[in-house]
Amino acid sequence: xxxxxxxxxxxxxxxxxxxxxxxxVNPSTIxxxxxxxxxxxxxxxxxxxxxxxxxxxxxxxxxxxxxxxLKNGDxxxxxxxxxxxxxxxxx
Amino acid sequence: xTKTRSKNRRNPSKNHDLSxxxxxxxxxxxxxxxxxxLQTFKIQKRNKVHSPVDKYCFLRCFAGEISSTQNDPxxxxxxIDDSDDVAEKNILESGSTVASRSSNLKxxxxxxxxxxxxxxxxxxxxxxITRVKTPECSITDGKxxxxxxxADNEPVILDLDDATEVESSKAPCCLLENKGSxxxxxxxxxxxxxxxxxxxxxxxxxxxxxxxxxxxxxxxxSCSSIKLEGSFGMKLPFTSEWTLCDxxxxxxxxxxxxxxALVELYLKSKDSDVANxxxxxxxxxxxxxxxxxxxxxxxxxxxxxxxxxxxxxxxxITALDPTRSYSPFFGRKSISVEEHDHPNSRDNFEExxxxxxxxxAVSISKRDVDxxxxxxxxxxTIIDFYIMYLKNKMNLEEKGRFHFFNSxxxxxxxxxxxxxxxxCEGRAAFLQVRRWTTKVNLFGKDFIFIPVNFSxxxxxxxxxxxxxxxxxREEEMEKSSRxxxxxxxxxxxxxxxxxxxxIQRYNPFFVALTHKVx
Numbered sequence: 001x002x003x004x005x006x007x008x009x010x011x012x013x014x015x016x017x018x019x020x021x022x023x024x025v026n027p028s029t030i031x032x033x034x035x036x037x038x039x040x041x042x043x044x045x046x047x048x049x050x051x052x053x054x055x056x057x058x059x060x061x062x063x064x065x066x067x068x069x070l071k072n073g074d075x076x077x078x079x080x081x082x083x084x085x086x087x088x089x090x091x
Numbered sequence: 092x093t094k095t096r097s098k099n100r101r102n103p104s105k106n107h108d109l110s111x112x113x114x115x116x117x118x119x120x121x122x123x124x125x126x127x128x129l130q131t132f133k134i135q136k137r138n139k140v141h142s143p144v145d146k147y148c149f150l151r152c153f154a155g156e157i158s159s160t161q162n163d164p165x166x167x168x169x170x171i172d173d174s175d176d177v178a179e180k181n182i183l184e185s186g187s188t189v190a191s192r193s194s195n196l197k198x199x200x201x202x203x204x205x206x207x208x209x210x211x212x213x214x215x216x217x218x219x220i221t222r223v224k225t226p227e228c229s230i231t232d233g234k235x236x237x238x239x240x241x242a243d244n245e246p247v248i249l250d251l252d253d254a255t256e257v258e259s260s261k262a263p264c265c266l267l268e269n270k271g272s273x274x275x276x277x278x279x280x281x282x283x284x285x286x287x288x289x290x291x292x293x294x295x296x297x298x299x300x301x302x303x304x305x306x307x308x309x310x311x312x313s314c315s316s317i318k319l320e321g322s323f324g325m326k327l328p329f330t331s332e333w334t335l336c337d338x339x340x341x342x343x344x345x346x347x348x349x350x351x352a353l354v355e356l357y358l359k360s361k362d363s364d365v366a367n368x369x370x371x372x373x374x375x376x377x378x379x380x381x382x383x384x385x386x387x388x389x390x391x392x393x394x395x396x397x398x399x400x401x402x403x404x405x406x407x408i409t410a411l412d413p414t415r416s417y418s419p420f421f422g423r424k425s426i427s428v429e430e431h432d433h434p435n436s437r438d439n440f441e442e443x444x445x446x447x448x449x450x451x452a453v454s455i456s457k458r459d460v461d462x463x464x465x466x467x468x469x470x471x472t473i474i475d476f477y478i479m480y481l482k483n484k485m486n487l488e489e490k491g492r493f494h495f496f497n498s499x500x501x502x503x504x505x506x507x508x509x510x511x512x513x514x515c516e517g518r519a520a521f522l523q524v525r526r527w528t529t530k531v532n533l534f535g536k537d538f539i540f541i542p543v544n545f546s547x548x549x550x551x552x553x554x555x556x557x558x559x560x561x562x563x564r565e566e567e568m569e570k571s572s573r574x575x576x577x578x579x580x581x582x583x584x585x586x587x588x589x590x591x592x593x594i595q596r597y598n599p600f601f602v603a604l605t606h607k608v609x
Contacts, residue, residue: 016502048458051471053499056527057450058475062442079499082544083468087582 009065009072013038013052016079025065032061038078053077288314291394295380296351306446306483310380314397317356319378333358335400339375342406345387352387355379445476446483451497453479471498474542474549492537500524501543501552505590534558537573545590550581 011023011034021041023034035047044050052059054076059068070076290313298305300319308321308329318332339357346353356378384390395402442454459472478495485493504524533539539554559575581587 051499053497055529056497056500056524058453058497060444060452060454062454077499077503079502082471082498082502084470084544084547084549085468086549 009070011065011070012073012075013078014075015042020075027066028064030062030064031059031068034065035061049081051079051081053079288397290314291390291397293380293382293390295382298378298380300378301376312394312397312401317358335398338400338404340406341401341404342408343391344408350385350387351381351383352391353379353381445479449479451479468547469549471544474498474544478540478542494531494533494536494539496527496539496541498542498544500527501541503527534560543579543587543590545587548581548583548586550579550587550590553578553580 008024008026011025013021013023013034015021021038023037025034031052032047035050035052039045039047039050042050047061054068054070054074059076290311293310293312295308295310296306298308298310298319298321305321308319311318311320316332316334317338318330320328320330322328337359339359340355341357342355344353345351358376358378360376382390391405395405442456444452444454446452453472453476455472455476459470459476461467462469462473475497478497482490482493482495534557536558537556539557541552541554543550543552554577556573556575559571559573579587579590
């Protein structure tokens with residue numbers, strides 16, 4: 001247990017402009033903590049403006065690094081949320 | 092490699108042919124006329140409500156007509172058995188009484204009446220074989236009439252639920268007939284009557300049972316038990332059955348605006364021997380389901396008619412009922428609408444993860460749900476959630492035919508955020524998203540759906556039959572039903588015009604993928 005907690009893995013978070021931030025995390029860290037620290041580095045108050053993906057899969061903020069199966073050196077994509085409308089068909 | 096290049100050479104001409112799928116004034120005209128057609132349907136459906144009295148008059152005439160036109164067979168039977176004639180008239184009479192009574196019960200559905208009538212006649216015919224002739228005539232007439240009526244008034248497709256629902260109407264019909272004609276009592280009191288009642292099968296959109304939920308389960312209400320079949324969460328297919336004695340309460344709530352019924356079944360748990368009827372929530376299993384069906388009231392009546400016990404335990408409650416602490420639709424993961432959303436307490440509401448346990452799961456929060464209100468923009472979570480929702484409704488075989496990208500795929504692929512001059516290189520864009528599809532063979536799919544978000548607007552790109560690209564020859568274009576092509580569906584025509592070019596420019600993405608598959 002003590003040994004496990006000492007083991008850190010490195011994660012990269014890549015923004016849409018290709019800038020990469022590196023994070024050193026514990027496998028039992030909850031993703032939300034990583035997201036929050038990323039957001040504060042990006043001067044965002046709320047981590048929910050970002051969506052985080054690994055290989056196209058959404059990362060849940062409630063899970064831990066281990067639960068999501070993230071390995072050392074994995075690259076996470078951070079994307080800003082998307083909003084949009086449609087058009088009601090008024091023929 | 093040569094193959095790839097030849098494909099590249101072929102592409103421009105293919106793109107040229109794809110102009111077929113662009114909107115043209117011709118298309119607009121067609122769409123307008125189809126819209127008109129649809130509107131006439133709508134109006135017809137709404138005006139469908141006939142007065143039950145009219146119906147009664149009509150049926151009376153109808154029944155009378157039969158007895159006059161079918162005079163010959165009546166006389167034929169007459170000299171076989173005298174007493175049968177009386178009973179025969181009774182049948183006809185009872186037929187019309189049933190119709191009139193049931194029309195009071197459900198005045199809105201015409202075709203129901205016909206079914207009811209024919210059902211009555213069938214039961215009559217079964218018990219008195221000598222009288223087969225006349226009832227049979229009315230059966231066929233009734234059915235023809237029913238079909239005609241259906242075709243005229245009801246452009247609705249009958250699904251499984253409706254069919255069983257109609258069948259189960261046999262029960263109320265029999266009872267009414269009992270009142271109508273006294274001399275058919277012996278038929279009504281036959282001990283195996285219960286078996287003839289057809290169970291009501293409902294396929295709810297959502298079932299919550301214990302801690303899991305299901306979207307593909309079937310609930311069967313029969314006259315002796317309630318049966319639940321389906322697969323729950325990640326567990327194996329599951330079946331459970333409760334006898335009627337296990338029912339503690341049934342709470343049913345009808346949400347008119349969304350035409351959905353929310354039903355809570357309080358059932359005695361099989362493990363606990365002690366019947367704890369005082370407190371509904373303890374020692375009981377709660378099974379809640381939501382069913383979208385505009386005809387819920389009829390299904391409900393049909394279930395109640397199956398057994399008195401259903402009727403006794405059935406409570407119709409309204410959404411405003413103060414005794415209710417939560418909505419059965421969301422179960423314990425309730426999103427309380429009244430809850431005040433303070434900007435600083437953004438984490439105080441619970442999120443729903445759908446589908447639970449899936450790696451592609453989308454978690455949706457109250458904030459996202461709020462975006463469904465009118466005059467707000469829909470965000471990516473809602474779009475992705477809805478895609479997951481639709482995907483979850485398909486069976487496994489169908490799921491294999493489609494691939495849905497999430498709403499960020501296009502953004503990543505098209506690299507909309509970077510300098511447009513740098514983003515032209517398709518290969519680089521492909522590398523961006525290559526890892527997204529490593530486990531999926533895109534060319535084995537029939538359709539690939541890509542939601543597109545650009546300049547505050549959503550549209551959808553569908554890639555059809557990508558697998559055919561390898562073998563497809565243009566001469567076959569007219570013959571083949573599997574034409575590889577890319578469709579762009581945009582509700583504001585032209586707003587995403589630039590992106591269409593982008594997609595075409597990203598054809599190399601597919602060429603590159605073909606390369607990999609080969």
